[in-house]
Amino acid sequence: MIKGFKEFIMRGNVIDLAVAVVIGAAFTLVVNAFVDGIINPLIGLFFQADSLNDLTIGVFAVGAVIGAIINFLAVALVVYFVFVYPMNKLKERQAAKAGVVDEAELPSEQQLLVQIRDLLEKQSS
Template identity: 60%
Template structure:
């Protein structure tokens, strides 16, 4: 039971997920700081409010509508999405494309791990070499028929 738990914890996906959660929490602090210290002062110039939460507030009866808070959430989402794309997704896609081009050309990086496809290709080539008849000089020529 403990062995199974250890295998579960040490799986690559679980470790990656844990790292993503920690990085996400730290990243949230950065985005919040950007919104609070850059966007909110810009908004206060236009809407005369200290933050987006205080901008575009409408009261109808007892109901309070805070459109500024919604706009702030949208800006935060767009900032997070842009940073994730341009810092993580785009560079990783470029690295994958480069690796694909190298593999297609037959040039494999020295540190690249051997894949199942590489092993199967090598096995196929070895089997074909074993099944091919040995080449004998002159074997391809036709001999003169006997009288």
């Protein structure tokens, strides 16, 4: 049972989904701060709306936006270094143990075509 759970957690899509949820939640704060600090005051300059009660003309709450952006970057940084980076390293080690060849080590199509051309030239001469 524990082995099955470990395999479930080690699948890439579970970690990717968890990262997406955390980043999405953090980005929601950025969007909300932007709307509350920039968009709503701009709308408040033109219309009187109940949702913009505390608005004073000409004052934008940019501090909330900057704070939300910093918070988002901090969350993204922590998620990357705590979850994504270690998981990628673990996958690389598992692939190396399994003997999987990295695509970067394989020759490109152009290199293969040049090799085939050279071999054909050798055979014909």
